[in-house]
Amino acid sequence: MAVAEKQALSWSEYLALERSGETKHELVGGVAYAMAGGEPEHARLSLAMGAELRAMLRGRGCRVYGSDLKVRVPASGNCYYPDVSVVCGPLHVDPDDATVVTNPSLLVEVLSPSTERFDRGDKFADYRALPTLRHYVLVSAGRRRIEHYRRNGDGTWTLTVAESGDVVGLADFGGALSVDAVYDG
Helix, strand or coil, rough: CCCCCCCCCHHHHHHHHHCCCCCCCCCCCCEEEEEEEEEEHHHHHHHHHEEEEEEEEHCCEEECCCCCCEEEEECCCCCECCCEEECCCCCCCECCCCECCCCCCCCEEEEEECCHHHCHHHHHHCCCCCCCCEEEEECCCCEEEEEEEEEECCCCEEEEECCCCCEEEEEHHCCEEEEEHHCCC
């Protein structure tokens, strides 16, 4: 991530920055980071995950969104553009900006060399503060591997790793994702 602004931004200043140009920014710790364009494989895997999730969730009261949807973590004030977001039930938006969602059920990040450490570490720690988040899915761009973190009833998280030939079980959504279907093509 490249730093767009070095001084700390307020939420309203960040929203103004977002409205002022074509560049998307994530807000982390009061600093706006410009989002770089993705590699072709990253874009392909994001779309494949979204398509597979949309097919699985059709008729279940959930909506699947691509990487243009902003997700805010109210507890930290940080705001991100996940590669894929799923919201089930009513959409809860930020009171200051109706384009910012605060209640995702599932988030997907496609890992790239420049963001993998952040996606696994600080970003996932921040996402865990979202009370509605039940699933966090990391998709490897380098090999057929999907990591699925599921929130348990006691608030702990369980990791399941799926590779070629495996499926990622999403029982509370009524289905599973085939690793090979996501990577096909």
